[in-house]
Amino acid sequence: MLQSAIINSQQHVGLQKLSALAGMVHSSLGPDKKYKFIQDDTSGDSALVCSCFRIIENLEPTCAVGQLVYETVQAQQRVYHTGSGCLLFLAGAWSCAALDCLQRGISVTHIISAMSEGMDICSDVCRKSSISIQDLAVMLSERCSAAPGVCITPRVSCNLQETTKVNHKTLNIGGQRKVKLSRHFCETKSEIVSQALQPHPPGLPDIAHIAETLSHGCDKAMKLAVEAIQLQSDDNQQDGCYPVFDINKMVTCVLPGLPEQHACVVQGCIVLLSNEQASVAHHLKEQHLRVALISGDLSHTYRHLGFKMSAGVQSVGDQLNLARLSKEDEWLDKVVKLLLSLEVSLILTTGHACESLIQHCCKHHILVVEKVNSSILRTFANSTGVVPVTYATQLSKHCVGTGVQVAIWRDLSSFERKSLTAVRISTDRNAGLVTVILTSCIHGKLQALEDQFWACAYRLHHALKDRALLPGAGGTEMLCIHRLHKQVEYHREKDTGSVQHSGTADLYRSVVLRLMANGLIDYITTVMVNTGAFSKVKAWTVVSQRLQNLNGHQDIAARFPQLVLESDKEAPAAASAMKPDQKPAVKIYDNLSVKLETWRKALDLVFLVLQTDAEVITGVGQKNEENLMLL
Known part of the structure; x- marks a missing residue:
């Protein structure tokens, strides 16, 4: 406790800066993208942006935490081309949670251990709630042929009794997550994703239907991605083979001056x-x-990167420039x-x-x-x-x-x-080589259109690669929050029910897990507010009501609430009274591997800043190294 008091007596500047940087991109979350101008007061140059990655890129952070955030977001964008907003938001929310824990006197070791347990819980939820795209394709085709207003629920591979039961044995199904902190944040293969992947049954899914659930508000960009994969399939037609979207054989070409409706996909x-x-x-x-x-x-x-000039060699003479020429x-x-x-x-x-x-x-x-x-x-x-x-x-x-x-x-x-x-x-x-032509009369909009296309293309690529998807529009986050709350109750019962056990560690874990869950709730409600259909208070109220429903109902439909798409005018009573010619709302889904890596990068970023702050404040020695996790 003395060591914790020393840590808490100082300011964790890194965590505060991380939270402040995350707050600048809250408005870029969600399917309704808003364009913003970023202007340089010194040079007068301006940029038109509508994504978290471009905001951070144009702000050019110079502090150590800012540079670390930039490198993390850049790594996420380079590999996945999507999820940067979620990554930075959760990093900010969980950094606030870590600051709250430090103010309560919880040590760095306990914070890292409990948050790692929370990530294991969320990873386990993702593995169990994943839906194979084969089952999803069947469900979507049935939905298209069904009468308007008919609600068809996706089939999931998890057992309801198994997922609602939370105990210490269940949490360790996937094994303890090994935390690897690196300022480069290299991509790692997820063992949980590989467990979710199973051989696909006969029959191929309808790519257009799958893509529609992954468009996330960028319908035009996703339509181009579907055209690209169809051209690749025509070039590499193999009957009975599972569709593959080869991102490496696709390139974009931006043409300013043409209207946006001239966008197309061309072979070669x-x-x-x-x-x-x-x-x-x-x-x-x-x-x-x-x-x-x-x-x-x-x-x-x-000269290539491996080339080395001979040391100490210099060219001296009056005819130096002529010699070079x-x-x-x-x-x-x-x-x-x-x-x-x-x-x-x-x-x-x-x-x-x-x-x-x-x-x-x-x-x-x-x-x-x-x-x-x-x-x-x-x-x-x-x-x-x-x-x-x-x-x-x-x-x-x-x-x-x-x-x-x-x-x-x-x-x-x-x-x-x-x-x-x-x-x-x-x-x-x-060869399956295709080019996506992107056009706009507004030059500053071309980069945003290109980013949106690549985000859609990579979402479709990873969906076909993983052969599994997650409930979107807040569905997966709600299940994770539900499981985190169950684990909080488990630690509290263990703390109060055991006389021989001190209960300190379990008490700390319940506090940390509850704060992690609040970060996920804050993420969902922020996206809901950005749609323009909710106030912040109403969004929190709706999420709280849905969490109560998850506790009281065991049907699958209640486990996949599409919160982001629903507003006051779209209550269940209104949905049941849908007009005969009105189509049901499209269900939204997320990528399994992308979401897991996004959450892990966010938590690793918090851990790196948290431990760096602690090392700066306390130093590293034999007396306090037990409170730090070595890199």
């Missing part, structure tokens, strides 16, 4: 070229081209001769190409395409037999492939002040 890779390069593409169209792939910059100064000219001459000898007509590079080389190549009708995604480069390599090289001077006849075609897709000169031409690059083989 669409790239934008200048007039000079477009003239080369015109010359090469309808030809089978020899292609070279460069994984890096196409310039004489480029002569080296560049020598390199250009060597590369152009090599390309001509190998009869290369197309070069794809993941990096930049020097302007002088592009000009030389244009004179010889060689098309150079810069900044090609590395996954797209691999797709071309697999379909053409080309071996990518790091430097152009490494090219040989064994590294050059054939079977690539170039075609003019659209001339955009009439829509933009700059002269641009969209060119499609494709292979003779059906």
